Amino acid sequence: MTSPAKQDHRRSIFHDADRKIHIVDLFAGPGGLDVAAHFLGLDTIGIEWDANACETRYSAGLPTIHADVRDMRESPSAALGKVLDDLNDIKVLVGGPPCQTFSVAGGGAGRRALDEVEGFIERLVDGEDTEVIDKELANLGDARTALVLEPLRWIMAAIKAERPYTAIILEQVPTVLPLWRVYKRVLESGRLPGGVKYQAQCKTLRTEEYGVPQSRRRAVLIARIEGHGDVTMPETTHLPFVRSADAAPTLDSALLDDDTQVERKGKKRAWVSMEKALKKTGEELGRTTPYVVVSNYGSGGDPKNRGRRQSSEPAFTVTGKVSRNAVESPEGMELPRFTIAESGMLQTFPKSFPWSGRDRAQQVGNAVPPRFGIHLIAAALGFDEDRVRSALDSMEHWPKIPVAERERLRRLGCADKTKCPDDPPHPPVAEL
The missing domain is CATH 3.40.50.150 (Vaccinia Virus protein VP39)
Structure with missing residues (x-):
């Protein structure tokens, strides 16, 4: 498959720029x-x-x-x-x-x-x-x-x-x-x-x-x-994403959206939130307001202690059971769970990536x-x-x-x- 990336600027350990890798x-x-x-x-x-x-x-x-x-x-x-x-x-x-x-x-x-x-x-x-x-x-x-x-x-x-x-x-x-x-x-x-x-x-x-x-x-x-x-x-x-048990993570607001300012100051960009990653699908699924993801797994050895992530935070590790994670409003109202396309986007696959066959959540x-x-x-x-x-x-x-x-x-x-x-x-x- 022909790649959209440019082929004329290889600068790597391979010295023959015309040879395929x-x-x-x-x-x-x-x-x-x-x-x-x-x-x-x-x-x-x-x-x-x-x-x-x-x-x-x-x-x-x-x-x-x-x-x-x-x-x-x-x-x-x-x-x-x-x-x-x-x-x-x-x-x-x-x-x-x-x-x-x-x-x-x-x-x-x-x-x-x-x-x-x-x-x-x-x-x-x-x-x-x-x-x-x-x-x-x-x-x-x-x-x-x-x-x-x-x-x-x-x-x-x-x-x-x-x-x-x-x-x-x-x-x-x-x-x-x-x-x-x-x-x-x-x-x-x-x-x-x-x-x-x-x-x-x-x-x-x-x-x-x-x-x-x-x-x-x-x-x-x-x-x-x-x-x-x-x-x-x-x-x-x-x-890195750091979250204490008692408080949500805090970031310098200057880091959140202005990549140019971050680069000029020599700082790292902010970690990417679920909200930002799924922004392109928000209107289709109604995810235009904050939400909470409740993990399918228990935390701290307690199967009943389900971890929770705000939409303004990164997702939990995406596993083959990602479709079992509940999605709720901040008030606890049940919302649609992540689709396969959304789960793939949390893995940074393009939205249009053609997931096929069976067991798609496991594939993701x-x-x-x-x-x-x-x-x-x-x-x-x-x-x-x-x-x-x-x-x-x-x-x-x-x-x-x-x-x-x-x-x-x-x-x-x-x-x-x-x-x-x-x-x-x-x-x-x-x-x-």
Whole structure:
């Protein structure tokens, strides 16, 4: 899909401005990082096993292989070669392995297995037989826990194929940060095949500090292959959201709306509120007056103690249960709950993004916020501030994809029936 972002101002770690930069996105979901790449003028190939997320991707015009990343890890060329003429164009690996077992909201099998998984990482790098490792991983209690190792397997396979990734971006829930630190140590150690080394940084970042209208924290790893300069985390652009139990947050009024004044004073912008993020849909849904969002989750260990956020504040972390959050007037009157389009906008997807298939709330909750993704990709590739600003300024609209193109992408994504996790027919495409 042709990107609206300008193609003539690449200033990055890639010195050949005429050569395409392709990103392979493992566990691609509905396309948060792909959408970010689109606005930065980059091409992506997503690998996603869930048929519903694939339907959203096809409807959005995002090239996709409907497969399990584990089935493609050793010989991805056959499937990816159907999308790309030159696999050497794949310069970047990004991925957000499923986080349910690591999440505080989940059962916690992954948290209990952190030490074991760290040991598996070391054994993979040491070249131990993968079949032996896979058998032991199957005994961890939840197969999704082992998926956090897949990016490393892909990194090693690319090196062995003499097509090492120039940059790597991984993101997960904060509890996975210890594993990203192990990744960092391994990537920098020279123990990868051929002695290939990367420079890496990892840190827990707060998405509201990058203009995302929700308080979402993610553990991020960014790496570059040795020889392409220092790696730094993206600089924050907005203030962190801080709210005490007894009082709503306060801000200098000069920070609220005047970005020019903020920049001139060298200050951060204010975090973005739900009210501001959903302003474009306010008249359609009647959200022209203040409202309160009541969380589906309990707070402080008490399931009855539901958290509350004012419309003048960022949203709670958008999860797959976002549609269960109640919306009320300040007086307690029930209001319409967030639609899928609104939930997507709180994740910074364009209003017109074509959510399709079933389980759409889960798709929204699983996605990486595209605005956050823009900052991550730009930091990994060394893009300048002008390119980032251009991408952010172009995020409001998503192009409508012709039905014929959606069908072409579906045929491409599901061409190899041995890799397609679910048998056709797929869910119908939602018309825009």
